[in-house]
Amino acid sequence: MQAILEPWPWYICGPLIAIIMFTLIYFGKTFGMSSNLRTFCTIAGAGKKVKFFDFDWKAQRWNLTVVAGAIIGGFIAHFYLSAPTNIDLNPDTIKTLSSLGFENAGQSLLPAELYSWDTILSFKGLAILIIGGFLVGFGTRYAGGCTSGHAITGLSSLQLPSLIAVIGFFLGGLIMIHLLFPIIFG
Amino acid sequence: MIKYLKFLFVGIIFGIVLVKSEAVSWYRIYEMFKFESFHMYGIIGTAVITGIILLLISKRYKNINGGLMTVPKKDRGFIRYITGGTIFGLGWALSGACPGPMYILIGTGAFSVIIVILAALLGTYIYGLLKDKLPH
Numbered sequence: 158m159q160a161i162l163e164p165w166p167w168y169i170c171g172p173l174i175a176i177i178m179f180t181l182i183y184f185g186k187t188f189g190m191s192s193n194l195r196t197f198c199t200i201a202g203a204g205k206k207v208k209f210f211d212f213d214w215k216a217q218r219w220n221l222t223v224v225a226g227a228i229i230g231g232f233i234a235h236f237y238l239s240a241p242t243n244i245d246l247n248p249d250t251i252k253t254l255s256s257l258g259f260e261n262a263g264q265s266l267l268p269a270e271l272y273s274w275d276t277i278l279s280f281k282g283l284a285i286l287i288i289g290g291f292l293v294g295f296g297t298r299y300a301g302g303c304t305s306g307h308a309i310t311g312l313s314s315l316q317l318p319s320l321i322a323v324i325g326f327f328l329g330g331l332i333m334i335h336l337l338f339p340i341i342f343g
Numbered sequence: 344m345i346k347y348l349k350f351l352f353v354g355i356i357f358g359i360v361l362v363k364s365e366a367v368s369w370y371r372i373y374e375m376f377k378f379e380s381f382h383m384y385g386i387i388g389t390a391v392i393t394g395i396i397l398l399l400i401s402k403r404y405k406n407i408n409g410g411l412m413t414v415p416k417k418d419r420g421f422i423r424y425i426t427g428g429t430i431f432g433l434g435w436a437l438s439g440a441c442p443g444p445m446y447i448l449i450g451t452g453a454f455s456v457i458i459v460i461l462a463a464l465l466g467t468y469i470y471g472l473l474k475d476k477l478p479h
Binding site: 318 | 349350352353354356357358359360361362363364365366367368369370371372374375376377379380381382383385387389390391392393395397398401406408410412413414415417418419420421423424425426428429430432433434435436437438439440441442443445446447448449450451452453455456458459460461462463465466467468469470471472474
């Protein structure tokens with residue numbers, strides 16, 4: 158039981174994620190979380206104005222159900238399957254984060270410096286979350302998939318477009334962390 | 344309703360695995376892009392290797408509906424994948440949340456992530472609006 162409550166090692170989680178992808182393919186569907194963003198736009202009525210959103214969203218109900226399950230799974234894992242432990246980050250990472258103004262790194266899933274309500278009530282804090290979310294939403298649809306659709310499903314099925322997209326994910330991530338973070342948080 | 348139960352179950356397992364793997368943590372994403380831990384590379388690497396094997400083995404088996412086990416083929420192209428991917432990566436590293444974890448984090452009680460989701464919906468909408476004007 159103790160092993161369940163502790164963080165699970167990567168060599169357990171990676172294969173489990175592959176089995177989740179495989180299960181959805183076995184069910185005749187696919188593993189792609191970002192498609193739900195498009196579905197939500199359609200449900201909100203975006204299809205009346207923009208052709209890209211003009212599709213029968215009811216065919217995507219299965220994927221919205223996966224989303225509902227994911228929220229429940231997050232709740233179960235966090236409140237019932239986790240002993241309070243810090244994330245075992247590299248000490249160098251903690252040191253660099255401290256120099257950027259991020260204290261208590263790894264003591265929660267998300268940094269208070271970005272996600273606490275105090276931060277969000279400041280203009281800069283709110284702007285960071287909005288810009289971050291916007292780039293994720295725009296980029297994932299432009300690239301036709303996210304970590305689940307490209308990095309896991311696309312690479313597992315040896316698709317070149319997914320490899321290019323994943324290279325893009327890393328290009329963007331490296332630019333953000335190494336070039337932009339010192340400017341944004343410096 | 345019953346036919347949706349299996350998807351709910353898959354979603355629950357997905358949420359649990361991503362929390363227990365710490366892949367939903369902003370810190371793990373930051374550490375990955377700093378190349379200071381093997382953790383995230385281990386998760387993605389073993390997921391892809393397991394995925395390749397499972398998909399290869401399953402080629403001769405049928406899915407639950409009696410059809411072929413097929414993975415949707417991505418369209419050919421380069422610009423959309425590298426540009427879209429880079430834009431996604433910028434947002435992923437900044438917010439620490441990709442489109443699966445952003446929902447899972449709500450379940451962990453991090454309600455402020457809803458702001459990220461709303462902004463992601465706006466980004467998706469703007470892409471739909473500009474789709475025909477963008478190079479693909």
